[in-house]
Amino acid sequence: MGHHLELVGRTAAEIAALVAPHVDRPFRARQVAGWIAERNAAGFAEMTDLPLALRADLAERFTITEPATLQVVPSLDGSMKYLLGLADGVAVECVAMREGAKATFCLSSQAGCAVGCTFCVTGALGAGRNLRPAEIVGQYRRLLRDLEPDVERVNLVFMGMGEPLLNTANLGPALAALMERVSPKRVTVSTAGILPGIRWLAGLERRPKLAISLNAPDQERRQQIMPITRRYPLADLMAAVRAFPLERGRRITFEYVLIRGFNDAAADAAAIARLIRGIPAKVNVIPLNEDAEHFPGLRRPEAEAVDLFAVTLRDAGLTVTVRWSRGADVAAACGQLRGRAGGFAPASTQSGR
Numbered sequence: 001m002g003h004h005l006e007l008v009g010r011t012a013a014e015i016a017a018l019v020a021p022h023v024d025r026p027f028r029a030r031q032v033a034g035w036i037a038e039r040n041a042a043g044f045a046e047m048t049d050l051p052l053a054l055r056a057d058l059a060e061r062f063t064i065t066e067p068a069t070l071q072v073v074p075s076l077d078g079s080m081k082y083l084l085g086l087a088d089g090v091a092v093e094c095v096a097m098r099e100g101a102k103a104t105f106c107l108s109s110q111a112g113c114a115v116g117c118t119f120c121v122t123g124a125l126g127a128g129r130n131l132r133p134a135e136i137v138g139q140y141r142r143l144l145r146d147l148e149p150d151v152e153r154v155n156l157v158f159m160g161m162g163e164p165l166l167n168t169a170n171l172g173p174a175l176a177a178l179m180e181r182v183s184p185k186r187v188t189v190s191t192a193g194i195l196p197g198i199r200w201l202a203g204l205e206r207r208p209k210l211a212i213s214l215n216a217p218d219q220e221r222r223q224q225i226m227p228i229t230r231r232y233p234l235a236d237l238m239a240a241v242r243a244f245p246l247e248r249g250r251r252i253t254f255e256y257v258l259i260r261g262f263n264d265a266a267a268d269a270a271a272i273a274r275l276i277r278g279i280p281a282k283v284n285v286i287p288l289n290e291d292a293e294h295f296p297g298l299r300r301p302e303a304e305a306v307d308l309f310a311v312t313l314r315d316a317g318l319t320v321t322v323r324w325s326r327g328a329d330v331a332a333a334c335g336q337l338r339g340r341a342g343g344f345a346p347a348s349t350q351s352g353r
């Protein structure tokens with residue numbers, strides 16, 4: 001590895017340009033790019049239509065980094081949680097959720113999260129390092145390779161570990177590479193409301209969809225569970241969302257983690273409706289995934305209360321989905337992702353733990 005140049009996490013054009021000076025015939029560069037950016041090759045050895053000597057030479061100059069699969073945990077509902085090990089021993093999680101030939105991949109952007117929402121297991125872990133483009137795209141490559149050929153269409157959601165808009169330097173190149181393969185309208189970036197990041201996203205030429213983790217209907221309560229609200233107040237967040245350029249037919253998703261007795265009253269539903277009035281939106285209600293260890297005081301409302309909340313939102317004219325998190329039985333559900341670096345790190349990195 002060392003100073004070898006990484007090829008994963010780049011667009012086909014970028015790969016071809018990097019490789020071009022080192023191939024004998026011009027079309028070889030496109031061949032290599034196709035192997036990596038379209039056919040998911042995990043190494044030069046797979047590129048069987050390249051001369052052996054060229055493969056060996058390229059392997060001396062470039063790397064095609066693959067995360068190590070530390071654990072794959074199937075869930076009762078058919079979703080699969082992956083624990084992937086990165087080169088420095090850090091572990092991150094991603095989840096594949098399948099519905100027939102359609103799949104949604106939930107990807108991580110950081111190995112932890114510094115935002116510190118009080119209802120989130122990743123937040124309880126604290127800050128983790130930013131994932132590099134190869135490590136973000138690597139999650140997609142791993143999940144796709146394992147699910148092909150059963151899956152024909154893939155959606156990507158950045159709802160795994162971390163706050164994607166605190167890692168825009170790596171998210172940008174990763175998105176460029178991913179959106180060559182998955183249409184931007186099937187890619188969603190979810191944020192706790194990092195305003196500079198939302199402005200960055202708004203400025204992209206090819207934009208993925210935006211999801212805002214709203215989680216409370218007013219500044220005061222949002223601040224209680226999402227401390228980032230002090231830094232980026234709700235009013236400013238809503239202004240940034242209203243200014244966000246939306247392609248025809250697109251909507252902003254508002255995620256709303258429903259917490260018993262905290263934000264689940266009928267009046268709260270009415271307040272949400274007022275807050276997002278006029279914005280092409282859908283509301284994704286997520287009944288809290290409880291965690292007795294990290295936030296014992298927070299409970300999921302009863303199913304009837306969840307239904308009533310959704311109905312109240314619908315009656316106010318909103319489009320609503322309820323996400324009874326899938327994969328809860330293996331703790332792969334949203335907000336429960338954690339990389340257990342200590343438990344699964346390769347032997348070489350375990351010293352000192």
Ligand code: SAH
Binds near residue numbers: 192215257288289335
């Ligand atoms: N950091 C980004 C993306 C990752 S979190 C963000 O906050 O949007 C993805 C989603 O999981 C967020 O909408 C968050 O509100 C939700 N979530 C976090 N903890 C949860 C929990 N315990 N139960 C249900 N949803 C949770």
Ligand code: SF4
Binds near residue numbers: 120121160
């Ligand atoms: Fe970070 Fe999102 Fe969890 Fe908040 S909900 S701590 S922003 S991962």
